[in-house]
Amino acid sequence: MTVKMIVTDMDGTFLNNDHSFNKNLFSYAFALMRARGIKFVLASGSSYPRLRRDFYEYKDHLTFISQNGSVTHIGNRLIDYIPLTPHDLNTLLFVLHRTSLTDHIDQLVVSGVHGSYVDASMSDQDFNRMKIFYEKITRVPSLLNVFQTFPDEIFTKITICFSHDLSLKDIHSKLDNHLPANLLMENSGYNCELIGNALATKRNAIQTLQTIYEINDPNDIVTFGDNENDLGMLAMTKNSFAMRNAADHIKLQAHNTTQLDNNDDGVLETIMNILDMKLPLQIAQ
Known part of the structure; x- marks a missing residue:
C-alpha cells in the first residue's frame, strides 16, 4: 500500500x-x-x-x-x-423558529475563522463544555447581531446541539426540506448538527x-x-x-x-x- x-x-x-x-x-x-x-x-x-x-x-x-x-x-x-453570510444565519434562525425546533435547542454556536460565539445567556456549565470543542469562545449579547458586532470575523459554521428528547430522525425530518440549497447539515455526534456552506x-x-x-x-x-x-x-x-x-x-x-x-x-x-x-x-x- x-x-x-x-x-x-x-x-x-x-x-x-x-x-x-x-x-x-x-x-x-x-x-x-x-x-x-x-x-x-x-x-x-x-x-x-x-x-x-x-x-x-x-x-x-x-x-x-x-x-x-x-x-x-x-x-x-x-x-x-468557505464563509457563511448574514443571510444564511438569518434564514437558519427563521427555519428553526418556523419548525418549532427553537424549543429543543440546548446550545447554539456561531463559528468563524478566528473564534466561536455564543449567546451571553449560556450557563457557565454549558460554556465550559463548549470550550472542550471550540476553545476560543466569546459570549455576545445577541447572536442575531454577531456579524455586525464582529465585522472583521469571517463566519463559517453554525453548530446546533439539540436536547435528547429529539432523535436525529426527528431533527432531519423537520429541517431537511426547509434549509436552502446552499446550506448543508451534517451530524457530528452528541445530538449536534453542523450547518455551513454546502461546499464546506x-x-x-x-x-x-x-x-x-x-x-x-x-x-x-x-x-x-x-x-x-x-x-x-x-x-x-x-x-x-x-x-x-x-x-x-x-x-x-x-x-x-x-x-x-x-x-x-x-x-x-x-x-x-x-x-x-x-x-x-x-x-x-
Whole structure:
C-alpha cells in the first residue's frame, strides 16, 4: 500500500471518550510518518483553536481541517475557508423558529475563522463544555447581531446541539426540506448538527490538500471516521476505516473497520499496522 496522507476525525475516532489520546504512542507513530513523508491531517467538526490546543507540541507539523471542512490550516497558516453570510444565519434562525425546533435547542454556536460565539445567556456549565470543542469562545449579547458586532470575523459554521428528547430522525425530518440549497447539515455526534456552506465538507477540504500536496490518487490516502460527517471522506478512498465503535450504517460506507475502538487506540494501532511496525511494549501498554 502506498500511503501519502492519513486523515482522521477526532471525537469518537482518534480521541477516546474523555477527549484525550495516547501521547507516547502518537509521538512514536508521528515520527515514523514524518520520516516517510506521510502527511497527517486532523479533520474535525470542532474549531482550529481547539485542535491547535490539543496538539500544541506538534502544531507546526500538522494539517488541520476544522469546522467540518469550512476552515483549513497547514501548521499555523490559513489555507482555505468557505464563509457563511448574514443571510444564511438569518434564514437558519427563521427555519428553526418556523419548525418549532427553537424549543429543543440546548446550545447554539456561531463559528468563524478566528473564534466561536455564543449567546451571553449560556450557563457557565454549558460554556465550559463548549470550550472542550471550540476553545476560543466569546459570549455576545445577541447572536442575531454577531456579524455586525464582529465585522472583521469571517463566519463559517453554525453548530446546533439539540436536547435528547429529539432523535436525529426527528431533527432531519423537520429541517431537511426547509434549509436552502446552499446550506448543508451534517451530524457530528452528541445530538449536534453542523450547518455551513454546502461546499464546506471534509471531503472537499481533503481534495484541496490533494492539489497542494500533489496526491493524484485518492487511494494513496487513508481516512478514519465514526459519524455522518465523515461519510464523504470514508467513501473517497478504498483505504478508509470506520471505527469499531461506529454505528453499523457508518461501517457499511467504509471499506474497512478498525480492530480496536477509539478507547483502545484504534486509529494509532491501525496506522502502526499500515506502517508495518510492531508496537513497542513500553508504548503499547
